[in-house]
Amino acid sequence: MIRFHKEGYKIITIALILSVIGILLVEKFIDIPWLVKTIQIVIIVFLIIILQFFRNPKRVAPTKEDVLIAPVDGKVVVIEEVEEPEYFKDKRLQVSIFMSPINVHVTRYAMSGIIKYSKYHPGKYLVAWHPKASTENERTTVVIHNNSFGDVLYRQIAGALAKRIVNYAKEGDKVAIGTDAGFIKFGSRVDLFLPLGTKLNVALGDKVKGGEQIVAQK
Template sequence: MIRFHKEGYKIILVTFIFCIAVILLAEKFLDIIWLSKTIQVLAVAFLIIVLQFFRNPKRLTSLNDNTIIAPVDGKVVVIEEVEEPEYFKDKRIQVSIFMSPINVHVTRYAMSGIVKYSKYHPGKYLVAWHPKASTENERTTVVLKNETIGEILYRQIAGALAKRIVNYAKEGDKVTQGTDAGFIKFGSRVDVYLPLGTKINVNLGDKVKGGVQVIAEK
């Protein structure tokens, strides 16, 4: 059975009503059969696309305090040592995962631990792969800490289509690896910042599965 994320309920309902109205109106008022059928097919296709955006498949996470799992579905587009300027203010290993419109857009906690930091930043809507997207786009920054790995940071970044980031992490929360951490409506990208020396288990171009695939380990 297909599950949908709660952040999509309202949009799905509005879209469903809109598409049904379009289909009925096209049937009633358009005498040109091919045009009527084309509009109806497009309405159904639009509904399917919206349903796809908000699907929320159940994932079985193997809990392990020594591992970092992919927080989202998508493609690994960055693996590099960088300066993280907001929280750590030192060198970290950045792993970035880009979500296309066809990916699941749920954000999941990459590890179990305590939420040490959670902050929302308003910003622009540059395309997600733009070099300045991680510092200028709308985004949220969350830091998790456990006793084995220490602190990691993940950043939800809005893109050209994504106009709302949903972040459930609150400072002081105790969270469980693989559980629901939020949602980026219509997708974008998530950057993960790991301690130097962390073993990276993915390569550039790899497609990863959120909540399941181990992307790094201590």
């Protein structure tokens, strides 16, 4: 059974109502059969796109504390040592996962632990792969601590199409690996900032599955 994320309930309901109205109105006011069918197909395709975007498939996360999983579905587009200026203010290993509009856009906690930091930043809507997107786009920054990895930062970044980031992390919360951490609407990126020397299980260009695929381990 297909599950949908709660952030999409309102949009899905509106899309369903408008689709039904559109299909009925086309039949009533247009007398050209091929044109009626064409418009109805376009309406149905639009509805399917909305439904697939807000799907929320069930994922089974590993229960071990010494692993870190992909927080989202997508493609690994960055693996490099960088200076993280907001929280750590030192060098970290950055792993960036780009989500296209057809990917599942649920953000899940990459590991279990305690939320030490959670902050929203308004900003621009540069394309998600732009080098300055991590520091200039609308984004949220969250830091989780556990005994295996210490502090790990993840950053939800809005893209050119994303107009809203939803972040459920609150400082002091105890969170479980693989559970719902938020949602990014319509295309975006998530950056992970890990301790230097972290052993990665992914490489550039890999497609990862959020909520269950191991990205790093101790």
